[in-house]
Amino acid sequence: MLEQAGVSTTSISLVREHTEKVKPPRALFVPFPFGMAFGRPDDAELQHRVLRAALDLLAETTGPVLRDLPAELDPGDQPGAPPQASGITPATQIPDDVAMETTQMRRYHERWLEKSGGRTHFGLAGIPATRFRGAVRFLEGFAEGQDVDMPERPADVPLPNFIRYCADDLKALYFEGHLVMKPAAGGEEIARWFWGETGAGRLLRRVRDRLDASTDPRWKAAAFGVAR
């Protein structure tokens, strides 16, 4: 569609099998996991090499072109995909007071914000971190089967979508906070900690269970996005 408007395109492909069907004009297949299209975070050199390989496809005179990233640029040690909650056994000792745990994580998250210059994935639900204990209480009430809602939920955002945004914000607060506690931690290590050792992880499993028990497909879809 973009080429029909006269614009040359080049693209990054993460699933070669799909790109072979779609046949975009120019695509560079990269062997990286989802979420890592340009190789590794904070690795400008590798990102530049991937970018250059994608731009090099523009020199081709006919297409479609599907080229593999040169094998020497594949670190080869990346996980296929992050572990899911269902594959992680919760520890026997998990904090009961999730609101208190969240308050503690918020201190780490504030340090993340200082370190990152304010960059954060937190903020989808529109509830400030300073008041996020309220969102935790809301999620707890929901998990217990109560008929709960929050005044911050916009009228055009259905309840299950809002629950999902709250869950995503809770994860962002913990994941980014953990990156301050252990700067070298990868996504797999953080997922194992979150789902295995935190009260927030246990709470989100329970939120997932109530959403998933619904017959409403929108609730089930939200459950699938909260924990799997």
Place this chain on the structure above:
Amino acid sequence: MPRLDRLSQIARNNLLTFPAQVNETAPFVRLTKPLAACRLAIVTTAGLHRRGDRLFTPGDQSYRVIPSDTPTIDIIQSHTSIGFDRVPTMRDVNISFPIDRLRELIARGELGELGPSCYSFMGAQREVARIESETGPEVGRRLRDEGVDIALITPT
């Protein structure tokens, strides 16, 4: 990837049965200028947008405009599938949206300039009729009107 042999069987089957569109061929606009004279814009399917912009919902076929001078701290991702790790994007948005790398190429004189806007769509789309008929061509026209020579299409 995800090379498929590095995935669980469930994830592999999900991908193999994903309803990817089958095309026989594609339109192909040859690039007739050197990169150093070209104007480029990112078109991403990573579900990114400016903080405060309308969030994407699953299956959303609309798009968001990200002005090319948007500081990376003002970019947020509302595509939050648990099928991918969000930690790399938390660390560095260039992993899906390589805006800083492009600025570096421009500073080195290897690329001409950025178009005024980048465009963002939601990822993991199974139904694309509206993108094909409406929002995709609209982005094409906008890129053309903005004098963009190259669209760099990036996933999450």
